[in-house]
Amino acid sequence: xxxxxxxxxxxxxxxxxxxxxxxxxxAIKALLxxxxxxxxxxxxxxxxxxxxxDNSSGLSPAYASLHLNTSKGRTEFADFPMPAxxxxxxxxxxxxxxxxxxxxTFGLTRHIRFHTAVAAVERTDDGWxxxxxxxxxxxxxxxxxxxxxxxxxxxxxxxxPGEFAGTQLHAHDYRDAEIFRGxxxxxxxxxxxxxxxxxxxxxxxxxxxxxxARHGVHIMPxxxxxxxxxxxxxxxxxxxxxxxxxxxxxxxxxxxxxPQRYGLPAPAGGFFQNHPxxxxxxxxxxxxxxxEPRPGIARLDGTRVVFTDGRADTVxxxxxxxxxxxxxxxxxxxxxxxxxxRMPLYKRVFHLDDPSLTFVGLMQSTGAALPVVExxxxxxxARYAGDxxxxxxxxxxxxxxxxxxxxxxxxxxxxxxxxxxxxxxxADLPREIRxxxxxxxRTTARPTAERTSA
Numbered sequence: 001x002x003x004x005x006x007x008x009x010x011x012x013x014x015x016x017x018x019x020x021x022x023x024x025x026x027a028i029k030a031l032l033x034x035x036x037x038x039x040x041x042x043x044x045x046x047x048x049x050x051x052x053x054d055n056s057s058g059l060s061p062a063y064a065s066l067h068l069n070t071s072k073g074r075t076e077f078a079d080f081p082m083p084a085x086x087x088x089x090x091x092x093x094x095x096x097x098x099x100x101x102x103x104x105t106f107g108l109t110r111h112i113r114f115h116t117a118v119a120a121v122e123r124t125d126d127g128w129x130x131x132x133x134x135x136x137x138x139x140x141x142x143x144x145x146x147x148x149x150x151x152x153x154x155x156x157x158x159x160x161p162g163e164f165a166g167t168q169l170h171a172h173d174y175r176d177a178e179i180f181r182g183x184x185x186x187x188x189x190x191x192x193x194x195x196x197x198x199x200x201x202x203x204x205x206x207x208x209x210x211x212x213a214r215h216g217v218h219i220m221p222x223x224x225x226x227x228x229x230x231x232x233x234x235x236x237x238x239x240x241x242x243x244x245x246x247x248x249x250x251x252x253x254x255x256x257x258x259p260q261r262y263g264l265p266a267p268a269g270g271f272f273q274n275h276p277x278x279x280x281x282x283x284x285x286x287x288x289x290x291x292e293p294r295p296g297i298a299r300l301d302g303t304r305v306v307f308t309d310g311r312a313d314t315v316x317x318x319x320x321x322x323x324x325x326x327x328x329x330x331x332x333x334x335x336x337x338x339x340x341x342r343m344p345l346y347k348r349v350f351h352l353d354d355p356s357l358t359f360v361g362l363m364q365s366t367g368a369a370l371p372v373v374e375x376x377x378x379x380x381x382a383r384y385a386g387d388x389x390x391x392x393x394x395x396x397x398x399x400x401x402x403x404x405x406x407x408x409x410x411x412x413x414x415x416x417x418x419x420x421x422x423x424x425x426x427a428d429l430p431r432e433i434r435x436x437x438x439x440x441x442r443t444t445a446r447p448t449a450e451r452t453s454a
Contacts, residue, residue, distance in 0.1 A: 013037060015384050016130050016140040018121070018330065020112045021049015022099060023146035023361030023373040026077065028108045030374075030381035031144075039140070040112040041132065047103040047112065050150055051096040053175075059151040061193070064176040065200050066092035069192050069278035070368040071228035077102065077374050088228050118330045121145075123354065142356040142384050145328060146373075149362060152327040155320055156188075162300035164318060171197060171321040180317060182206040186305055188297065189321030190217045190264075191275075195282040197319055202290040209285075210313055212305075214296035216265035218276040219283065224255050229278070230367065237423035241410070245272045262286045263293040272366060272421075273410055326362070326418075342417045344404070346396040347432055348425075349376050355383065355390055364415050367422025375429040379436075388436035389443055 017027045020042035031038040043059065046052050053062040068075055068089045072082040080102050086094065103109050117133040121143055128140045153170040169179075171193040177200040185201040187194050190213040202209045220229050232251065236244050248271045260266050262283055268274055285291040295308045306312045326340040335357060337343050343362075344352055351357040358380040361373045382388035390396060407416040 014140045015142040017144045019146040020047045026373045026377040027144045027360045030377035034381040034385035041116045043117045048096045048099040061172040062092040075368040146360045149326045150324045152325045154323045154325045164300040165302045167317045177204045183316035185317045186210040186315045187319045188212045194321035195279040199281045208292045212294040215268040220276045222280045344400045364418045365422045389440035
Protein backbone atom coordinates (compact mmCIF):
# COMPACT_ATOMS: atom_id res chain seq x y z
CA UNK A 1 0.00 0.00 0.00
CA UNK A 2 1.21 3.51 -0.76
CA UNK A 3 2.58 5.15 2.42
CA UNK A 4 0.24 7.71 3.97
CA UNK A 5 0.88 11.36 3.28
CA UNK A 6 2.28 13.14 6.31
CA UNK A 7 2.34 16.93 6.78
CA UNK A 8 5.84 16.79 8.34
CA UNK A 9 5.48 20.41 9.35
CA UNK A 10 4.58 21.48 5.82
CA UNK A 11 1.02 22.33 4.94
CA UNK A 12 -0.49 20.33 2.08
CA UNK A 13 -1.05 22.57 -0.92
CA UNK A 14 -4.63 21.48 -1.60
CA UNK A 15 -7.45 19.41 -0.10
CA UNK A 16 -10.57 18.24 -1.93
CA UNK A 17 -13.97 18.13 -0.23
CA UNK A 18 -16.63 15.88 -1.76
CA UNK A 19 -20.09 17.35 -1.10
CA UNK A 20 -21.40 20.78 -0.09
CA UNK A 21 -24.12 19.86 2.36
CA UNK A 22 -23.79 20.73 6.03
CA UNK A 23 -20.77 18.43 6.47
CA UNK A 24 -19.01 19.69 3.37
CA UNK A 25 -19.62 23.32 4.24
CA UNK A 26 -18.26 22.81 7.75
CA ALA A 27 -15.19 21.14 6.24
CA ILE A 28 -14.58 23.95 3.75
CA LYS A 29 -14.82 26.57 6.50
CA ALA A 30 -12.54 24.69 8.90
CA LEU A 31 -9.91 24.16 6.20
CA LEU A 32 -9.96 27.81 5.16
CA UNK A 33 -9.75 28.88 8.81
CA UNK A 34 -6.68 26.65 9.15
CA UNK A 35 -5.03 28.21 6.09
CA UNK A 36 -5.46 25.19 3.82
CA UNK A 37 -6.39 25.61 0.16
CA UNK A 38 -9.63 23.75 -0.60
CA UNK A 39 -11.73 22.84 -3.61
CA UNK A 40 -15.18 21.30 -3.08
CA UNK A 41 -17.30 19.28 -5.50
CA UNK A 42 -21.10 19.38 -5.42
CA UNK A 43 -23.55 17.61 -7.73
CA UNK A 44 -26.26 20.20 -7.26
CA UNK A 45 -26.51 23.88 -8.04
CA UNK A 46 -26.40 25.28 -4.50
CA UNK A 47 -25.06 24.52 -1.03
CA UNK A 48 -27.17 22.73 1.55
CA UNK A 49 -27.22 19.09 0.49
CA UNK A 50 -30.27 17.20 1.70
CA UNK A 51 -31.84 20.39 3.10
CA UNK A 52 -31.90 22.12 -0.30
CA UNK A 53 -35.28 20.89 -1.53
CA ASP A 54 -34.94 22.53 -4.96
CA ASN A 55 -31.35 21.42 -5.49
CA SER A 56 -30.84 20.25 -9.08
CA SER A 57 -29.06 17.10 -7.84
CA GLY A 58 -32.45 15.55 -7.03
CA LEU A 59 -30.93 13.84 -4.01
CA SER A 60 -32.65 15.85 -1.29
CA PRO A 61 -35.19 13.87 0.75
CA ALA A 62 -36.66 17.07 2.27
CA TYR A 63 -40.45 17.32 2.00
CA ALA A 64 -42.73 20.32 2.35
CA SER A 65 -43.69 19.72 6.00
CA LEU A 66 -40.19 18.82 7.21
CA HIS A 67 -38.92 20.62 10.31
CA LEU A 68 -35.95 20.03 12.56
CA ASN A 69 -36.54 17.29 15.11
CA THR A 70 -33.79 18.67 17.32
CA SER A 71 -34.12 22.17 18.72
CA LYS A 72 -32.22 25.01 17.11
CA GLY A 73 -30.05 25.54 20.21
CA ARG A 74 -28.84 21.94 19.98
CA THR A 75 -28.61 21.95 16.18
CA GLU A 76 -26.86 25.16 15.14
CA PHE A 77 -23.19 25.51 14.29
CA ALA A 78 -21.25 26.92 17.23
CA ASP A 79 -19.61 29.37 14.82
CA PHE A 80 -22.93 30.53 13.34
CA PRO A 81 -25.94 30.61 15.72
CA MET A 82 -29.43 30.43 14.25
CA PRO A 83 -31.48 33.65 14.48
CA ALA A 84 -32.90 34.26 17.95
CA UNK A 85 -36.34 35.08 16.56
CA UNK A 86 -36.74 31.68 14.91
CA UNK A 87 -39.01 29.07 16.45
CA UNK A 88 -37.40 26.23 18.37
CA UNK A 89 -37.90 23.81 15.48
CA UNK A 90 -37.33 25.63 12.16
CA UNK A 91 -38.61 24.35 8.83
CA UNK A 92 -36.46 22.68 6.20
CA UNK A 93 -36.66 25.79 4.05
CA UNK A 94 -35.31 27.93 6.90
CA UNK A 95 -32.50 25.45 7.50
CA UNK A 96 -31.64 25.48 3.78
CA UNK A 97 -31.49 29.27 3.93
CA UNK A 98 -29.36 29.09 7.07
CA UNK A 99 -26.82 26.85 5.32
CA UNK A 100 -26.79 29.15 2.29
CA UNK A 101 -26.19 32.14 4.59
CA UNK A 102 -23.40 30.21 6.33
CA UNK A 103 -21.72 29.61 2.98
CA UNK A 104 -22.15 33.23 1.95
CA THR A 105 -21.03 34.74 5.27
CA PHE A 106 -17.77 32.79 5.37
CA GLY A 107 -17.02 33.03 1.65
CA LEU A 108 -17.34 29.32 1.00
CA THR A 109 -19.23 29.29 -2.30
CA ARG A 110 -16.30 30.51 -4.40
CA HIS A 111 -14.46 27.33 -3.38
CA ILE A 112 -17.27 25.03 -4.57
CA ARG A 113 -17.56 23.58 -8.08
CA PHE A 114 -21.31 23.16 -8.52
CA HIS A 115 -22.89 20.79 -11.08
CA THR A 116 -19.81 18.60 -10.66
CA ALA A 117 -20.19 14.96 -9.65
CA VAL A 118 -17.15 12.97 -8.55
CA ALA A 119 -16.70 9.69 -10.42
CA ALA A 120 -13.60 8.36 -8.65
CA VAL A 121 -11.06 9.23 -5.99
CA GLU A 122 -7.80 7.34 -6.43
CA ARG A 123 -4.58 7.24 -4.43
CA THR A 124 -1.34 7.92 -6.32
CA ASP A 125 2.29 8.00 -5.24
CA ASP A 126 2.15 11.73 -4.59
CA GLY A 127 -1.43 12.33 -3.47
CA TRP A 128 -5.02 11.79 -4.50
CA UNK A 129 -6.52 12.02 -7.98
CA UNK A 130 -10.13 13.22 -8.20
CA UNK A 131 -11.94 12.33 -11.41
CA UNK A 132 -15.27 13.97 -12.26
CA UNK A 133 -18.14 12.74 -14.42
CA UNK A 134 -17.32 15.32 -17.08
CA UNK A 135 -13.85 13.82 -17.56
CA UNK A 136 -11.91 16.33 -15.49
CA UNK A 137 -9.07 15.32 -13.18
CA UNK A 138 -7.19 17.12 -10.44
CA UNK A 139 -4.58 16.19 -7.83
CA UNK A 140 -4.83 16.86 -4.09
CA UNK A 141 -2.79 16.16 -0.98
CA UNK A 142 -5.84 15.12 0.99
CA UNK A 143 -9.53 14.30 0.55
CA UNK A 144 -12.48 14.96 2.85
CA UNK A 145 -15.45 12.69 2.09
CA UNK A 146 -18.62 14.58 3.03
CA UNK A 147 -21.19 13.17 0.61
CA UNK A 148 -23.74 12.23 3.30
CA UNK A 149 -25.52 8.93 3.84
CA UNK A 150 -29.21 9.81 3.56
CA UNK A 151 -29.56 9.84 -0.21
CA UNK A 152 -29.46 6.17 -1.37
CA UNK A 153 -32.86 4.68 -0.39
CA UNK A 154 -32.96 1.30 1.29
CA UNK A 155 -35.98 -0.91 0.52
CA UNK A 156 -36.89 -4.09 2.43
CA UNK A 157 -34.34 -6.78 1.63
CA UNK A 158 -35.41 -9.44 1.11
CA UNK A 159 -38.60 -8.03 -0.35
CA UNK A 160 -41.90 -9.10 1.18
CA PRO A 161 -43.57 -12.08 -0.51
CA GLY A 162 -46.19 -11.40 -3.15
CA GLU A 163 -46.95 -8.50 -5.48
CA PHE A 164 -48.59 -5.15 -4.80
CA ALA A 165 -50.89 -3.64 -7.45
CA GLY A 166 -50.95 -0.08 -6.08
CA THR A 167 -48.43 2.75 -5.88
CA GLN A 168 -45.18 2.36 -3.98
CA LEU A 169 -42.63 5.01 -3.07
CA HIS A 170 -39.76 5.47 -0.69
CA ALA A 171 -39.82 8.35 1.80
CA HIS A 172 -36.93 9.83 -0.19
CA ASP A 173 -39.33 10.53 -3.08
CA TYR A 174 -42.11 12.08 -0.98
CA ARG A 175 -42.64 15.82 -1.41
CA ASP A 176 -46.16 16.76 -0.27
CA ALA A 177 -49.43 15.13 0.75
CA GLU A 178 -51.36 15.76 -2.48
CA ILE A 179 -50.23 12.37 -3.76
CA PHE A 180 -52.35 10.80 -0.98
CA ARG A 181 -55.56 12.74 -1.49
CA GLY A 182 -58.57 10.42 -1.32
CA UNK A 183 -56.40 7.29 -1.13
CA UNK A 184 -55.80 4.61 1.51
CA UNK A 185 -52.18 4.93 2.62
CA UNK A 186 -49.89 2.49 4.42
CA UNK A 187 -46.70 3.93 5.93
CA UNK A 188 -44.03 1.37 6.85
CA UNK A 189 -41.53 2.40 9.52
CA UNK A 190 -41.25 4.11 12.89
CA UNK A 191 -38.68 6.83 12.26
CA UNK A 192 -39.19 10.58 12.08
CA UNK A 193 -40.03 10.56 8.37
CA UNK A 194 -42.60 7.78 8.86
CA UNK A 195 -44.40 9.76 11.55
CA UNK A 196 -44.34 13.00 9.56
CA UNK A 197 -45.65 11.33 6.42
CA UNK A 198 -48.35 9.40 8.28
CA UNK A 199 -49.57 12.63 9.87
CA UNK A 200 -49.52 14.47 6.52
CA UNK A 201 -51.46 11.68 4.83
CA UNK A 202 -54.01 11.52 7.65
CA UNK A 203 -55.25 15.01 6.75
CA UNK A 204 -56.01 14.22 3.09
CA UNK A 205 -56.42 10.44 2.75
CA UNK A 206 -59.66 8.68 2.00
CA UNK A 207 -59.46 6.55 5.17
CA UNK A 208 -57.37 6.36 8.31
CA UNK A 209 -53.67 5.97 7.53
CA UNK A 210 -52.16 2.61 8.45
CA UNK A 211 -48.79 2.69 10.25
CA UNK A 212 -46.90 -0.61 10.14
CA ALA A 213 -43.85 -1.48 12.21
CA ARG A 214 -42.07 -4.69 13.14
CA HIS A 215 -40.14 -3.04 15.97
CA GLY A 216 -41.08 -0.22 18.31
CA VAL A 217 -39.25 2.95 19.29
CA HIS A 218 -39.60 5.53 22.00
CA ILE A 219 -41.72 8.46 20.85
CA MET A 220 -40.72 11.77 22.36
CA PRO A 221 -42.74 14.98 22.00
CA UNK A 222 -40.83 18.06 20.95
CA UNK A 223 -41.56 19.72 24.27
CA UNK A 224 -41.31 18.31 27.78
CA UNK A 225 -42.46 20.45 30.70
CA UNK A 226 -42.53 23.57 28.55
CA UNK A 227 -39.01 23.26 27.14
CA UNK A 228 -37.55 21.64 24.00
CA UNK A 229 -37.23 17.97 24.89
CA UNK A 230 -33.57 17.70 23.89
CA UNK A 231 -32.63 20.53 26.25
CA UNK A 232 -32.91 17.94 29.01
CA UNK A 233 -30.23 15.90 27.27
CA UNK A 234 -27.83 18.83 27.41
CA UNK A 235 -28.54 19.44 31.09
CA UNK A 236 -27.62 15.87 32.09
CA UNK A 237 -24.94 15.26 29.44
CA UNK A 238 -22.16 14.78 32.00
CA UNK A 239 -23.87 11.78 33.57
CA UNK A 240 -23.18 8.19 32.44
CA UNK A 241 -25.55 7.20 29.66
CA UNK A 242 -27.26 4.51 31.73
CA UNK A 243 -28.24 7.12 34.33
CA UNK A 244 -29.34 9.52 31.60
CA UNK A 245 -31.40 6.69 30.16
CA UNK A 246 -33.29 6.12 33.39
CA UNK A 247 -33.96 9.83 33.85
CA UNK A 248 -35.18 10.26 30.26
CA UNK A 249 -37.39 7.17 30.34
CA UNK A 250 -38.98 8.30 33.61
CA UNK A 251 -39.71 11.75 32.21
CA UNK A 252 -41.13 10.28 29.02
CA UNK A 253 -43.33 7.83 30.88
CA UNK A 254 -44.75 10.65 33.00
CA UNK A 255 -45.30 12.93 29.99
CA UNK A 256 -46.86 10.62 27.37
CA UNK A 257 -46.70 7.02 28.58
CA UNK A 258 -45.32 4.03 26.67
CA PRO A 259 -45.96 3.54 22.93
CA GLN A 260 -48.01 0.42 23.73
CA ARG A 261 -50.67 2.71 25.19
CA TYR A 262 -51.26 3.95 21.65
CA GLY A 263 -51.34 0.52 20.03
CA LEU A 264 -47.72 0.64 18.87
CA PRO A 265 -45.12 -2.07 19.53
CA ALA A 266 -42.90 -1.81 22.59
CA PRO A 267 -39.51 -0.17 22.01
CA ALA A 268 -36.86 -2.62 20.88
CA GLY A 269 -34.26 -1.06 23.19
CA GLY A 270 -33.85 1.49 25.94
CA PHE A 271 -33.73 5.24 25.48
CA PHE A 272 -30.32 6.45 24.19
CA GLN A 273 -29.85 3.00 22.64
CA ASN A 274 -32.25 3.21 19.73
CA HIS A 275 -32.78 6.70 18.39
CA PRO A 276 -36.17 7.99 19.57
CA UNK A 277 -38.74 9.32 17.15
CA UNK A 278 -39.52 12.99 17.76
CA UNK A 279 -43.12 13.95 17.07
CA UNK A 280 -45.73 16.16 18.68
CA UNK A 281 -48.49 15.06 16.32
CA UNK A 282 -48.43 11.30 15.74
CA UNK A 283 -49.85 10.42 19.16
CA UNK A 284 -52.68 12.93 18.63
CA UNK A 285 -53.58 11.38 15.27
CA UNK A 286 -53.45 7.87 16.77
CA UNK A 287 -55.73 8.74 19.68
CA UNK A 288 -58.21 10.35 17.27
CA UNK A 289 -58.33 7.33 14.99
CA UNK A 290 -56.85 9.16 11.98
CA UNK A 291 -53.82 6.86 12.06
CA GLU A 292 -54.23 3.17 12.89
CA PRO A 293 -51.29 1.01 14.02
CA ARG A 294 -50.50 -2.29 12.33
CA PRO A 295 -47.82 -4.90 13.02
CA GLY A 296 -45.24 -5.98 10.46
CA ILE A 297 -46.15 -7.06 6.94
CA ALA A 298 -46.49 -10.78 6.23
CA ARG A 299 -47.10 -10.56 2.46
CA LEU A 300 -48.49 -8.46 -0.37
CA ASP A 301 -51.57 -9.67 -2.19
CA GLY A 302 -52.63 -7.48 -5.11
CA THR A 303 -54.42 -4.50 -3.62
CA ARG A 304 -54.29 -6.00 -0.12
CA VAL A 305 -51.56 -6.07 2.48
CA VAL A 306 -51.61 -8.98 4.92
CA PHE A 307 -50.06 -8.34 8.33
CA THR A 308 -48.37 -10.71 10.75
CA ASP A 309 -51.42 -10.81 13.04
CA GLY A 310 -53.59 -12.13 10.19
CA ARG A 311 -55.40 -8.88 9.43
CA ALA A 312 -55.56 -7.72 5.82
CA ASP A 313 -56.31 -4.23 4.49
CA THR A 314 -56.94 -2.86 1.02
CA VAL A 315 -54.32 -0.21 0.31
CA UNK A 316 -53.75 2.25 -2.55
CA UNK A 317 -50.28 3.54 -1.64
CA UNK A 318 -47.36 2.10 0.34
CA UNK A 319 -44.67 4.49 1.59
CA UNK A 320 -41.48 2.70 2.58
CA UNK A 321 -39.79 4.67 5.37
CA UNK A 322 -37.05 2.10 5.64
CA UNK A 323 -33.91 4.22 5.75
CA UNK A 324 -30.87 4.58 3.56
CA UNK A 325 -27.76 2.67 2.55
CA UNK A 326 -24.32 4.13 3.14
CA UNK A 327 -22.99 4.70 -0.38
CA UNK A 328 -19.62 6.14 -1.32
CA UNK A 329 -19.53 5.18 -5.00
CA UNK A 330 -16.37 7.08 -5.89
CA UNK A 331 -14.12 5.12 -3.48
CA UNK A 332 -12.98 1.58 -4.18
CA UNK A 333 -13.43 -1.37 -1.76
CA UNK A 334 -9.71 -1.00 -1.04
CA UNK A 335 -10.69 1.92 1.19
CA UNK A 336 -14.25 1.03 2.16
CA UNK A 337 -13.88 -2.67 2.83
CA UNK A 338 -16.82 -5.04 2.23
CA UNK A 339 -19.31 -2.75 4.00
CA UNK A 340 -18.91 1.06 4.36
CA UNK A 341 -21.08 0.96 7.49
CA ARG A 342 -18.39 -1.10 9.20
CA MET A 343 -15.38 0.88 8.00
CA PRO A 344 -13.16 1.66 11.01
CA LEU A 345 -12.13 5.30 11.38
CA TYR A 346 -10.12 6.92 14.15
CA LYS A 347 -12.49 9.30 15.95
CA ARG A 348 -14.90 8.63 13.03
CA VAL A 349 -12.70 10.93 10.92
CA PHE A 350 -9.33 9.42 9.91
CA HIS A 351 -8.87 6.36 7.71
CA LEU A 352 -6.65 3.90 9.56
CA ASP A 353 -4.58 3.02 6.50
CA ASP A 354 -4.03 6.57 5.28
CA PRO A 355 -5.11 9.57 7.39
CA SER A 356 -4.89 11.92 4.42
CA LEU A 357 -8.29 10.37 3.60
CA THR A 358 -10.82 11.76 6.08
CA PHE A 359 -14.57 11.58 6.58
CA VAL A 360 -16.94 14.21 7.92
CA GLY A 361 -20.52 13.15 8.63
CA LEU A 362 -20.10 9.37 8.35
CA MET A 363 -21.68 8.67 11.72
CA GLN A 364 -25.02 8.06 13.38
CA SER A 365 -25.55 10.43 16.28
CA THR A 366 -27.94 10.36 19.22
CA GLY A 367 -28.46 14.08 18.60
CA ALA A 368 -28.17 16.70 15.87
CA ALA A 369 -25.66 16.43 13.04
CA LEU A 370 -24.40 20.00 12.59
CA PRO A 371 -22.38 20.33 15.84
CA VAL A 372 -20.88 16.89 15.15
CA VAL A 373 -19.72 17.66 11.61
CA GLU A 374 -18.41 21.04 12.75
CA UNK A 375 -16.25 19.34 15.39
CA UNK A 376 -15.11 16.65 12.93
CA UNK A 377 -14.20 19.27 10.34
CA UNK A 378 -12.04 21.17 12.82
CA UNK A 379 -10.22 17.97 13.77
CA UNK A 380 -9.53 17.05 10.13
CA UNK A 381 -8.44 20.61 9.30
CA ALA A 382 -5.98 20.68 12.22
CA ARG A 383 -4.17 17.71 10.76
CA TYR A 384 -4.20 18.96 7.17
CA ALA A 385 -2.72 22.23 8.46
CA GLY A 386 0.10 20.34 10.19
CA ASP A 387 -1.00 21.51 13.66
CA UNK A 388 -2.14 18.12 14.93
CA UNK A 389 -0.42 14.73 15.11
CA UNK A 390 -2.25 11.45 15.29
CA UNK A 391 -1.33 8.86 17.90
CA UNK A 392 0.63 5.82 16.65
CA UNK A 393 -1.34 3.44 14.40
CA UNK A 394 -1.58 0.72 17.06
CA UNK A 395 -3.13 3.20 19.50
CA UNK A 396 -5.59 4.35 16.85
CA UNK A 397 -6.70 0.77 16.24
CA UNK A 398 -7.07 0.06 19.95
CA UNK A 399 -9.20 3.20 20.30
CA UNK A 400 -11.43 2.09 17.41
CA UNK A 401 -11.77 -1.42 18.85
CA UNK A 402 -12.62 -0.05 22.29
CA UNK A 403 -15.24 2.30 20.82
CA UNK A 404 -16.75 -0.55 18.80
CA UNK A 405 -17.06 -2.79 21.86
CA UNK A 406 -18.80 -0.04 23.79
CA UNK A 407 -21.10 0.77 20.87
CA UNK A 408 -22.02 -2.88 20.32
CA UNK A 409 -22.83 -3.28 24.02
CA UNK A 410 -25.07 -0.22 23.85
CA UNK A 411 -26.62 -0.38 20.37
CA UNK A 412 -26.24 -4.01 19.30
CA UNK A 413 -25.43 -4.91 15.71
CA UNK A 414 -27.24 -2.00 14.04
CA UNK A 415 -24.40 0.11 12.62
CA UNK A 416 -22.30 -0.02 15.80
CA UNK A 417 -19.16 1.25 14.05
CA UNK A 418 -20.95 4.45 13.04
CA UNK A 419 -22.68 5.15 16.36
CA UNK A 420 -21.71 8.06 18.57
CA UNK A 421 -23.13 9.60 21.71
CA UNK A 422 -23.78 13.22 20.70
CA UNK A 423 -22.77 15.01 23.90
CA UNK A 424 -19.79 12.80 24.73
CA UNK A 425 -18.45 12.94 21.18
CA UNK A 426 -18.80 16.70 20.69
CA ALA A 427 -16.99 17.21 24.01
CA ASP A 428 -14.25 14.70 23.11
CA LEU A 429 -13.06 16.09 19.77
CA PRO A 430 -11.75 19.45 21.08
CA ARG A 431 -9.81 17.49 23.71
CA GLU A 432 -8.42 15.30 20.92
CA ILE A 433 -7.27 18.37 18.99
CA ARG A 434 -5.44 19.65 22.08
CA UNK A 435 -3.85 16.23 22.65
CA UNK A 436 -2.80 16.07 18.99
CA UNK A 437 -1.20 19.50 19.19
CA UNK A 438 0.77 18.35 22.21
CA UNK A 439 1.92 15.26 20.32
CA UNK A 440 2.88 17.49 17.39
CA UNK A 441 4.89 19.82 19.60
CA ARG A 442 6.79 16.89 21.08
CA THR A 443 7.68 15.39 17.70
CA THR A 444 8.89 18.72 16.31
CA ALA A 445 10.86 19.57 19.46
CA ARG A 446 12.67 16.23 19.60
CA PRO A 447 14.91 16.71 16.49
CA THR A 448 15.91 20.18 17.77
CA ALA A 449 16.89 18.75 21.14
CA GLU A 450 18.86 15.97 19.46
CA ARG A 451 20.78 18.48 17.30
CA THR A 452 21.52 20.61 20.37
CA SER A 453 22.92 17.68 22.35
CA ALA A 454 25.01 16.60 19.37
